[in-house]
Amino acid sequence: MMVTGVLEDGSPYQVQITGQAERPVIGSARIRALVEQYKGTPVLLGRLGPLRDLDPADSQAVLALLRQRTRLIEQHA
8 A cells, every 4th residue: 555645844755555564664764663663552543443552564553653643645555
């Protein structure tokens, strides 16, 4: 899944969410670091839940983290 967004400082990014634990995203070292930083912390998969601990191999959880911590512009399956 390809995702395009903007970080808090206004920097744009585009990553591919892979669903692989050893390389959860391809395309941005900053987004890779963000995923690593929040690994194991709870993220809401939707506005009301469910709540799930961030596993880098869980593409839904990685996408939820990006929704919460960045401004998503586009996502392509």
